[in-house]
Amino acid sequence: MTADYRILEPGDIPGYLRERGMFDGNPFADSDIEVHEVSDGNLNRVFIATPRDGRSLAVKQALPWVRVAGPSWPMSPTRATAEARAYRRVAAVAPETIPVVHDYDAENYALTMENLSDLRVLRTVLNEGGGFGGASTAVGIFVARLAFATSDFGMSSAERKALIAESVNPELCKITEDLILAEPYVGHEHNHWHESVADLAAAYRDDRELRTEIADLRHTFMAGAQSLVHGDLHTGSIMTGDRDGTEVVRIFDPEFSFVGPVGFDLGLYWGNVIVAETRARILDGPADHTHEIARTWQAFESEFRALWPTRLDTFFDDAYLDRFLTRVWTDALGYAGAEIIRRIVGFAHLSDLDSLPDPGPATRRALLIGRELVIHRADLPDPRAVRKLIDQY
Amino acid sequence: MTADYRILEPGDIPGYLRERGMFDGNPFADSDIEVHEVSDGNLNRVFIATPRDGRSLAVKQALPWVRVAGPSWPMSPTRATAEARAYRRVAAVAPETIPVVHDYDAENYALTMENLSDLRVLRTVLNEGGGFGGASTAVGIFVARLAFATSDFGMSSAERKALIAESVNPELCKITEDLILAEPYVGHEHNHWHESVADLAAAYRDDRELRTEIADLRHTFMAGAQSLVHGDLHTGSIMTGDRDGTEVVRIFDPEFSFVGPVGFDLGLYWGNVIVAETRARILDGPADHTHEIARTWQAFESEFRALWPTRLDTFFDDAYLDRFLTRVWTDALGYAGAEIIRRIVGFAHLSDLDSLPDPGPATRRALLIGRELVIHRADLPDPRAVRKLIDQY
Numbered sequence: 001m002t003a004d005y006r007i008l009e010p011g012d013i014p015g016y017l018r019e020r021g022m023f024d025g026n027p028f029a030d031s032d033i034e035v036h037e038v039s040d041g042n043l044n045r046v047f048i049a050t051p052r053d054g055r056s057l058a059v060k061q062a063l064p065w066v067r068v069a070g071p072s073w074p075m076s077p078t079r080a081t082a083e084a085r086a087y088r089r090v091a092a093v094a095p096e097t098i099p100v101v102h103d104y105d106a107e108n109y110a111l112t113m114e115n116l117s118d119l120r121v122l123r124t125v126l127n128e129g130g131g132f133g134g135a136s137t138a139v140g141i142f143v144a145r146l147a148f149a150t151s152d153f154g155m156s157s158a159e160r161k162a163l164i165a166e167s168v169n170p171e172l173c174k175i176t177e178d179l180i181l182a183e184p185y186v187g188h189e190h191n192h193w194h195e196s197v198a199d200l201a202a203a204y205r206d207d208r209e210l211r212t213e214i215a216d217l218r219h220t221f222m223a224g225a226q227s228l229v230h231g232d233l234h235t236g237s238i239m240t241g242d243r244d245g246t247e248v249v250r251i252f253d254p255e256f257s258f259v260g261p262v263g264f265d266l267g268l269y270w271g272n273v274i275v276a277e278t279r280a281r282i283l284d285g286p287a288d289h290t291h292e293i294a295r296t297w298q299a300f301e302s303e304f305r306a307l308w309p310t311r312l313d314t315f316f317d318d319a320y321l322d323r324f325l326t327r328v329w330t331d332a333l334g335y336a337g338a339e340i341i342r343r344i345v346g347f348a349h350l351s352d353l354d355s356l357p358d359p360g361p362a363t364r365r366a367l368l369i370g371r372e373l374v375i376h377r378a379d380l381p382d383p384r385a386v387r388k389l390i391d392q393y
Numbered sequence: 394m395t396a397d398y399r400i401l402e403p404g405d406i407p408g409y410l411r412e413r414g415m416f417d418g419n420p421f422a423d424s425d426i427e428v429h430e431v432s433d434g435n436l437n438r439v440f441i442a443t444p445r446d447g448r449s450l451a452v453k454q455a456l457p458w459v460r461v462a463g464p465s466w467p468m469s470p471t472r473a474t475a476e477a478r479a480y481r482r483v484a485a486v487a488p489e490t491i492p493v494v495h496d497y498d499a500e501n502y503a504l505t506m507e508n509l510s511d512l513r514v515l516r517t518v519l520n521e522g523g524g525f526g527g528a529s530t531a532v533g534i535f536v537a538r539l540a541f542a543t544s545d546f547g548m549s550s551a552e553r554k555a556l557i558a559e560s561v562n563p564e565l566c567k568i569t570e571d572l573i574l575a576e577p578y579v580g581h582e583h584n585h586w587h588e589s590v591a592d593l594a595a596a597y598r599d600d601r602e603l604r605t606e607i608a609d610l611r612h613t614f615m616a617g618a619q620s621l622v623h624g625d626l627h628t629g630s631i632m633t634g635d636r637d638g639t640e641v642v643r644i645f646d647p648e649f650s651f652v653g654p655v656g657f658d659l660g661l662y663w664g665n666v667i668v669a670e671t672r673a674r675i676l677d678g679p680a681d682h683t684h685e686i687a688r689t690w691q692a693f694e695s696e697f698r699a700l701w702p703t704r705l706d707t708f709f710d711d712a713y714l715d716r717f718l719t720r721v722w723t724d725a726l727g728y729a730g731a732e733i734i735r736r737i738v739g740f741a742h743l744s745d746l747d748s749l750p751d752p753g754p755a756t757r758r759a760l761l762i763g764r765e766l767v768i769h770r771a772d773l774p775d776p777r778a779v780r781k782l783i784d785q786y
Contacts (some may be wrong), residue, residue: 014715023576034706053500129420145528151616152612152615152616156562157563157566157570158563158566158567158614160615161561161562161563161566162561162563164558164618165557165558165561166555166558168554168555168557169554170550170551170554170555171551173550173554174550174551177550182706182708185708186708208710211710211712212710212712213711214708215709215710215712215713216713216716217707217711218708219545219709219713220546221719222550222553223544223545223616223618223619224616224617224618225557225616225617226616242479257426263668274747314610315574315575315578315607315608316608316611316612317601317605318604319601319604319605319608320608320609320612323605324612
């Protein structure tokens with residue numbers, strides 16, 4: 001397999017950025033621009049270009065295959081279009097929560113963006129004993145504003161239909177449908193687990209109650225076209241840091257974006273919060289992650305309620321808003337549980353657990369909590385109830 | 394406004410059918426073909442072409458406006474594409490429930506189909522005291538097979554995403570969102586009602602409980618992308634009759650088709666069943682419509698369950714099927730209630746009630762039942778419970 005568009009190499013980047021008009025009025029020579037590749041996700045290539053005395057930029061290009069696998073695992077580069085679309089929508093309503101996007105080159109599936117190299121991946125910060133800072137609040141605001149703006153509340157009926165049509169993302173949705181919402185519950189060659197939870201891994205595969213609830217969450221993921229979602233909002237998709245004394249949080253990599261259930265993003269994030277919390281608790285370190293779910297929900301709910309009076313479709317009344325938010329909450333808990341489980345007995349695991357001296361106890365605890373969240377999601381009315389559940393383990 | 398495609402007039406039909414290859418091997422002269430216009434829906438034109446000693450055909454063309462209003466009310470003719478798409482999907486799984494479609498001319502938004510002039514509109518048959526015959530069974534089978542084939546159970550994940558994208562139907566969905574799922578509950582110039590229910594019309598506009606439930610059904614209609622639906626499946630969209638001693642039922646006019654909640658078609662049909670039943674009961678005539686809801690549901694459920702073992706996505710388990718069918722049932726009752734209400738206090742009314750010597754009692758009865766169905770849909774577990782509710786009025 002070969003690409004039928006231009007695959008960028010480090011040496012191409014200065015010329016490419018000039019072509020895209022990035023250095024207008026500031027005509028650096030190629031030799032004035034230092035380029036290095038920092039690709040560390042599974043799918044794409046990322047270059048950082050730093051002009052002498054100029055603003056550095058990141059160029060992210062989607063290859064027509066999975067980067068870490070090569071051409072033998074083809075994947076449509078249109079995921080970059082999904083990513084650009086999501087960034088554009090968020091930029092209109094919550095620009096402070098994402099990187100600045102300077103350019104999207106649809107022909108070559110390349111985004112030119114703010115360089116985030118001065119920030120650190122939230123998961124790494126947490127693994128080193130750091131705290132969430134304002135990340136949970138940023139996630140709540142990000143999800144509320146993106147969800148509202150792209151829901152039937154915030155958009156006209158006709159625009160919504162166009163959004164649904166243009167945002168289908170078959171290949172990346174299929175990854176989620178398989179890796180998160182099916183494989184961990186059946187025998188699959190992708191699955192693996194720490195030996196200490198082999199019993200639970202086997203029990204979950206035979207767990208009919210769990211299977212039915214996951215089937216329900218799976219169908220909601222497939223057919224619940226509520227709003228544009230990020231689609232992969234875990235603690236590895238968030239950068240945090242400090243710029244001139246101000247805390248900065250940037251949510252990135254929304255290439256799994258599509259029109260789906262609002263609760264999915266909150267749930268994925270919370271699954272990762274709970275794993276981080278479990279790690280911190282086992283290590284008995286200084287970090288206290290106890291309130292992150294409440295913080296996220298509080299930011300999400302208050303933001304969504306603040307936007308509600310601006311809805312275009314005023315047929316939806318306040319009582320329906322309450323009902324809708326309850327469903328989002330319940331869905332989110334289910335996806336949180338599914339995320340925890342798949343990160344322990346599925347294909348892709350988490351450094352939060354794997355890097356522990358003895359991953360056993362934390363892994364077991366998180367896995368048990370994951371099931372409880374899926375099964376009892378409708379019986380947990382608020383963050384306090386979730387807190388209580390988690391504290392039992 | 395003018396059309397930028399060819400608007401067919403009766404005199405064009407013989408030549409048009411020849412162009413479309415309909416008389417291949419049987420070269421009728423224009424003068425051998427009798428054409429007459431039978432347009433009686435609100436939106437489109439329909440011609441019947443009958444060759445001397447040949448098979449007669451129907452040509453249905455969508456105009457770029459609403460036929461009965463003219464160019465001052467523009468409407469995209471792409472509704473004909475939605476109609477052709479739905480027919481194609483049903484033809485693959487339940488061909489006996491729809492007219493034979495010989496040709497779709499996407500350039501001119503024209504369908505050439507089986508002539509159904511020998512059959513009669515079910516609503517007319519019912520209004521004259523006739524029975525449903527096999528219509529409810531046909532509806533159950535039609536909905537089950539179309540729903541299964543175009544759901545995440547019967548289709549691959551990637552094909553489903555393509556179907557969702559290609560099937561968005563903004564203009565016609567907006568009509569439903571407004572006329573069925575909003576206007577009757579707010580003051581709107583479209584609304585009118587029989588003087589005998591003026592009190593209920595006013596009460597329903599102030600009914601907060603009803604408003605919230607309709608908001609919920611509205612959001613499910615907008616965001617519940619379960620399967621391709623007919624979208625306008627009332628008793629005026631069904632032809633029945635007898636051909637060579639065999640009963641024939643044809644469901645037609647699926648131009649409102651889109652990927653929405655499975656329960657919507659069943660609900661629209663049941664709303665019309667209940668109105669017909671109310672008419673028959675008031676007239677104390679020979680027709681007994683008591684079991685039509687049970688008949689439809691029985692046909693739908695047994696057909697859907699029969700298809701279940703053939704599902705492509707075997708992650709969905711039998712327990713999830715039960716849950717899914719319960720939700721379809723509950724949604725359907727809600728849409729049935731909404732259909733009854735909008736047909737009495739909304740824009741478009743029904744001859745079933747309007748043609749009664751005194752429409753008052755039947756109209757009131759149906760309107761009261763409509764509200765009960767919406768409000769208590771989750772408390773009515775089966776057709777027997779609905780039967781009991783209806784019998785109370």
